[in-house]
Amino acid sequence: MTQVPSGLLPALIAYYQRLETDPGESVAEYGFSREKIHFAVVLEPDGSLFGLNDIRERNEKGKPIPSLHLVPDGGGRAGIGLKPFFCWDNTGYALGRDNKDKPERAAAMFAEFRKLHLAQREELAGDEGFTALCRFLEQWDPARAEEFPNWEEAAGQNVVFKVRGRTGYVHGSEAVRSVWLKCIAAPGEEGSVAHGISLISGAEEELARLHPQISGVVGANTTGAAIVSFNLAAFESYGKSQSYNAPVGVRDAFRYSTALNRLLADGLRRARIGDATVVFWSDHAEGSEAEEMFNLFFGDQLSHGDPSEHAATVDRVRGFLSAASQGRLGDLLKKPDAPFFILGLSPNASRLNVRYWLAGTVGQFAQRLARHASDLRIEGAPDIGDWFSIQSLLAETAREKSEIQPQLAGNVSRAILEGLPSYPEALLTGIIRRIRADGEVSWCRAAVLKAFLKREGRFEVDVYLNKEHREKAYHCGRLFAVLSFAQKEALGDINSGVIRRNLGSVMAMPGIMLGRLEKAAEVGHLPKLDGDLPEFIRDELKAINVRLGDDLPRHLSLHHQGLFMLGFYQESQYLDSVSQQVKQRFGQKKRWRTAQGEWVRSRLEVRVANTLGKYKFEYTYEPTLLLQEGDERWPDFVVRRGPSRDLFIEVLGMDTPEYNHTWAKKEDAYRRSDITRAGGLRGHLIVLDFRQRPFDESVVYDSLRPYMTVAEENSTQHQPEADYD
Numbered sequence: 080m081t082q083v084p085s086g087l088l089p090a091l092i093a094y095y096q097r098l099e100t101d102p103g104e105s106v107a108e109y110g111f112s113r114e115k116i117h118f119a120v121v122l123e124p125d126g127s128l129f130g131l132n133d134i135r136e137r138n139e140k141g142k143p144i145p146s147l148h149l150v151p152d153g154g155g156r157a158g159i160g161l162k163p164f165f166c167w168d169n170t171g172y173a174l175g176r177d178n179k180d181k182p183e184r185a186a187a188m189f190a191e192f193r194k195l196h197l198a199q200r201e202e203l204a205g206d207e208g209f210t211a212l213c214r215f216l217e218q219w220d221p222a223r224a225e226e227f228p229n230w231e232e233a234a235g236q237n238v239v240f241k242v243r244g245r246t247g248y249v250h251g252s253e254a255v256r257s258v259w260l261k262c263i264a265a266p267g268e269e270g271s272v273a274h275g276i277s278l279i280s281g282a283e284e285e286l287a288r289l290h291p292q293i294s295g296v297v298g299a300n301t302t303g304a305a306i307v308s309f310n311l312a313a314f315e316s317y318g319k320s321q322s323y324n325a326p327v328g329v330r331d332a333f334r335y336s337t338a339l340n341r342l343l344a345d346g347l348r349r350a351r352i353g354d355a356t357v358v359f360w361s362d363h364a365e366g367s368e369a370e371e372m373f374n375l376f377f378g379d380q381l382s383h384g385d386p387s388e389h390a391a392t393v394d395r396v397r398g399f400l401s402a403a404s405q406g407r408l409g410d411l412l413k414k415p416d417a418p419f420f421i422l423g424l425s426p427n428a429s430r431l432n433v434r435y436w437l438a439g440t441v442g443q444f445a446q447r448l449a450r451h452a453s454d455l456r457i458e459g460a461p462d463i464g465d466w467f468s469i470q471s472l473l474a475e476t477a478r479e480k481s482e483i484q485p486q487l488a489g490n491v492s493r494a495i496l497e498g499l500p501s502y503p504e505a506l507l508t509g510i511i512r513r514i515r516a517d518g519e520v521s522w523c524r525a526a527v528l529k530a531f532l533k534r535e536g537r538f539e540v541d542v543y544l545n546k547e548h549r550e551k552a553y554h555c556g557r558l559f560a561v562l563s564f565a566q567k568e569a570l571g572d573i574n575s576g577v578i579r580r581n582l583g584s585v586m587a588m589p590g591i592m593l594g595r596l597e598k599a600a601e602v603g604h605l606p607k608l609d610g611d612l613p614e615f616i617r618d619e620l621k622a623i624n625v626r627l628g629d630d631l632p633r634h635l636s637l638h639h640q641g642l643f644m645l646g647f648y649q650e651s652q653y654l655d656s657v658s659q660q661v662k663q664r665f666g667q668k669k670r671w672r673t674a675q676g677e678w679v680r681s682r683l684e685v686r687v688a689n690t691l692g693k694y695k696f697e698y699t700y701e702p703t704l705l706l707q708e709g710d711e712r713w714p715d716f717v718v719r720r721g722p723s724r725d726l727f728i729e730v731l732g733m734d735t736p737e738y739n740h741t742w743a744k745k746e747d748a749y750r751r752s753d754i755t756r757a758g759g760l761r762g763h764l765i766v767l768d769f770r771q772r773p774f775d776e777s778v779v780y781d782s783l784r785p786y787m788t789v790a791e792e793n794s795t796q797h798q799p800e801a802d803y804d
Contacts, residue, residue, distance in 0.1 A: 087436050088279055088327065090420045091335035093362035098341065101364065105149075106341065109333050110263050111256075112152040112291070113340075115145035117236035118229075120173065121243050124207060126214025129243045131227045148239060150250050151259045152333065155292045155305065163192035165259055166212070166250035167239045175221025178234035182221075189221055202258050208242045208249040215240075263329075277328040284328040288321050291336035295343030296356045298426035306339070306424075306431045307332075339422075350377035352469055353488020355423040355434045361441065365414035369441040372399050373419075376448055376468055400452050403445035415442040421496055423489065434489045437496050447498040454530035458543045459652045460522045469495060475524050476509025478516075484509075502531050507641055514644060515586075518579035525648035528641045538642050543703040544649040546622070547719075552639035554626045555589035556646030561619050562593075562600045563647075564654045568612060569604040586640045590631035611672070615661045618676035619654075683732040683774055684715060687767060690779040691716060691728075694787065698728070718786075725762035726786055727754055734770040 098106035107113055121129040135143040153164030163172045171177035175189030193216040196209075203209040224230060240249040249255060273286045292303025309315055309324045316324060322332075342348050342358040348370055350357045359373050360366075375396055402408045408415040419441045423434035437444075455472075469492060470480075477483045490503040510527050514520055533540045538550055548554065563577045570576075577596060585592040597620065605613045635643055660670045661678060670678040673688040677700050684700075691698050698716045718726040727749065731742060746764070753759035756766065765782050769775075 085438055087422065087433070088331070088335045090362060090418070090438060091338040092279065092331055093418075094342070094360050094420075095334040095338035097362050097364060098338065104341075107149055107152070107337050109330050110152055110260050111149050112333075112337065113147045114150050114167070115237060116148045116150070116167065116239050117145045118233045118238045119241045119248065120215075120238050121241050122211045122215050123243055124211050126211050126218060128215065128219070128223075131229060131233055131238075132241075133229060133232070134239075145237070148248070148250075150239065151256075152291070155289045155303070161188055161191045163188070163195045165195065165262070166209075166248075166255060167237060168192060169237050170224065170234055173238050173240075174219070174224045176224035176234065186221060189219075192216070199258055199262070202261075203254055206252055206254040208240070208245060208247075208252055209255055211242050212240050212249050273323055275323070275326045277326055277331060279327055279331045282328075284330075286323055286326045287329045287332035288323065290322055290327070290332045291340075293336060293339055293343065293424075293431060295340065295349070296424045296426055296431055297351060298354060299431060300426075300429050304426065304429050304431050306336075306433070308430055347371055347374055350374060350470070352377060352423065352492055353473060353483045354485040355425045355489060355492075357421065357423045357492070359419070359421045361417050361419050363414060363417040365412070366417035366419055366441055368412050369417075369419065369445065372396065373444070373448075377470070399445065400449045403442070403449040404453065408442050408445055412441060415445070416440045419444050423492065425485065435493050435496075437493075444496060447496060450498060451495045451530070454533050455526040456542050457522065457526045457529050458649065460526060471523065472527060475521075475527060476506065476513060478513075501535050507531050507637060511586075511637060511640055511644070515583045518582050520644055520648045520651075522648075525645060528645050528648075532638070532641055532645065535638070537638065540642075540645060541649075541703060544653045545702070546626075547699055547702065548626075548646070550639070550642055551627055551632055552589070552635050552642045553646035554623050555593060555631065555635075556586075556643035556648075557650035558593055558597070558620065558623045558627070559585050559589070559643075560647045560650035560654065561616060561623065562596050562604075564651065564658070565600045565604040565608070565616050568658075569607040586635065586643045588634055589643065590633035593631060611661050611670075612658065614672065615658065615670070615678055618672070618678065621676060681730075681732060683769060684730055686774050686776070687716070687728070687730050687779060690776050691718075691783075694780070694783065696783065720762075720786075723758070723760050723762060726765055726783075727762055728765045728767065731766065731768045731770050 095106065098104040099108075117133070117135050119132045119134045121132055123129050133143070134146055136146050138144050148167075150167045151165040153162065153168075156162050167173070169177060171179070171185045172188045172192040175185050176182070177185050179185070196216055197213055199209070200213045224234075227233060241247075242249070273288065274283055275286050276282070277284050277286065290305055290307045293299075293306050294301075294303045296304060307322055307325055307327070309321050314324070315321075327335075339358070342360055343356065345358075348358055348360050350359075357377055359377065360370060372395070375392070399408075399411060402411050417440060419439055421435070421437040421444070423436075425432045425434045473483045473488050473491060474480055476487065484505065487503060487505045487509065491506055493499065494502045506527065510524050510531075514524060529540050529542075532538050538553075539545070539548065544557075545553070559577075566573075566577050581592060581596065585596070605616060608616070632639070657670060657678065660680075670680065671682055671685045672678055673685050673692070675688065675692050677688065679685055679688060679700060688698070688700065696718050698718050700716060701713045702717050703713060714727045715730045716726075716728040718728070720726060729742075729745070746766075749755065749764050752761055754761045754764050756764050763786065765786075767779060767782060769778070
């Protein structure tokens with residue numbers, strides 16, 4: 080098993096080492112950093128000024144953006160002290176002028192910049208570029224900076240130096256790099272360097288007084304912010320000042336900050352969730368295969384422009400989740416036990432808050448995401464619906480993304496990524512509040528409700544409609560969905576319908592509201608419907624009212640309101656699909672009504688259903704059955720008798736190669752779930768095969784007789800079959 084670093088800084092240092100061994104990454108070595116540079120000061124060999132060149136790049140919209148250059152690392156700046164950088168800096172230090180309208184401060188900055196470089200003049204006497212830079216600093220008048228034609232754009236920006244006619248920049252010569260490394264390795268002034276035991280390496284080494292700045296966290300200072308810092312005496316202890324309170328070697332401080340800055344600049348390993356900037360990575364190269372996949376969950380990275388690319392991405396994610404849930408991740412990834420890390424950072428003035436820090440393996444996080452996707456899975460969702468991003472989920476709790484509560488975003492992320500037993504209560508509150516506000520129960524909101532209730536475990540929830548649900552709140556939602564459907568079919572889409580006018584009050588007080596709405600539908604809506612639709616709706620209302628009984632709940636708690644809305648959504652999905660078949664008068668999809676008032680797919684199923692009813696079998700038509708390995712099947716009829724005694728009845732009426740192949744797969748799924756003709760742990764499979772013969776009631780009777788109760792056997796008096804034309 081791969082050892083997973085538990086600490087944040089050791090994990091970042093391990094990532095730096097991964098980058099360091101990859102030639103394609105071009106990671107900065109100790110003493111150097113990649114910085115944003117805007118302009119180049121071009122010098123003549125004698126040190127005179129030639130010009131100020133704009134070396135910025137252009138993005139796809141033509142907007143200038145700074146280019147990244149590997150320069151001597153200046154470390155962080157703190158307070159109001161003066162600290163110049165070597166061979167590069169902002170114009171305040173490098174030219175003695177900036178855009179802050181403080182000429183005296185800028186003059187002092189330039190003086191320190193000049194002093195730093197002239198101190199190395201003798202050491203670098205043989206380097207033509209550095210010699211030209213020193214000559215320039217000796218003769219430069221900062222007041223001339225404003226003579227540049229492009230000064231307004233350059234003021235305050237970072238600049239480097241270049242000698243006209245020579246390739247490369249002054250800071251890039253081997254001699255300059257070598258001298259710089261000597262400078263940072265040499266002991267400084269008395270008391271300026273501290274040695275001690277590093278918390279990272281456990282060895283005695285030079286400790287970092289200030290840790291390098293971290294850039295790229297949304298909302299933090301644009302110049303960077305510290306993740307390790309101590310700026311007040313109240314935070315210090317044992318007489319130690321600044322970052323000596325958390326002793327880390329200078330090289331390790333450089334490594335972790337370089338790695339974190341690289342992650343924050345990498346769009347494939349960075350996402351925004353609420354107010355937090357989230358980075359995720361593996362310190363093993365083999366773990367990079369999973370980093371792109373995780374980016375799809377954290378951000379909104381799907382390609383919707385190209386349908387084929389979108390479909391391919393969805394298939395990849397589906398396969399990833401399926402492999403994770405079934406323990407087959409090794410089939411897709413070289414190293415599923417590779418360490419994997421997730422860091423959430425939020426801004427806090429000039430510092431950064433660690434919102435959450437999670438360490439594990441690729442496989443562990445993949446399994447948690449697969450569980451989350453399974454919890455969200457619901458009928459009616461598009462392809463993306465099984466696994467839509469965390470950011471999209473949070474967006475359903477607010478009108479605008481900017482209104483997402485930071486605390487909620489962090490807690491939801493932790494619940495998903497740590498595999499916690501429940502989602503935060505505020506998630507349910509936010510979804511219910513948005514449903515009340517706009518009267519819309521979209522598939523994504525229903526998916527969140529279903530996921531919340533499933534993980535909480537108080538109520539039974541399914542992917543599809545459950546007509547046998549035990550909770551009345553669920554059936555209240557179903558009843559409201561039928562009434563809303565009846566109004567829509569009778570009056571069409573109207574601006575102020577049942578849903579928008581009454582949703583909030585019905586979901587809170589169904590016992591008071593539903594009776595009134597049902598009477599209004601009977602008088603005002605059902606008489607306006609044509610064909611079989613009025614009878615279909617009345618049968619559906621009757622079946623739901625049987626489940627509800629006479630005692631409707633007068634008030635629903637917040638959790639029961641979530642169950643109400645889930646019942647509303649799933650019944651609406653059922654009505655949308657079945658009602659089209661009820662309204663269709665011709666063709667194979669027409670629904671037929673049984674004597675019990677149910678609507679089934681074929682006349683053959685009507686006869687079977689009526690036979691079951693005649694012998695007092697209490698059955699459910701086409702309930703969703705989740706078999707092993709996630710297979711979904713819809714038995715034609717199920718008679719509930721208890722564990723290992725349930726009867727699963729399948730009616731076969733067609734004899735075509737395609738139909739027979741489908742049936743063979745379905746029977747195999749039953750077998751794998753221990754539902755067999757001889758009787759398995761999950762129940763008995765009864766197959767009524769009418770492919771080669773017409774319907775015969777005696778076949779149904781003979782197949783069911785071994786399982787009949789005394790009451791059912793006493794009701795075997797023959798009754799003539801009805802004609803179902």
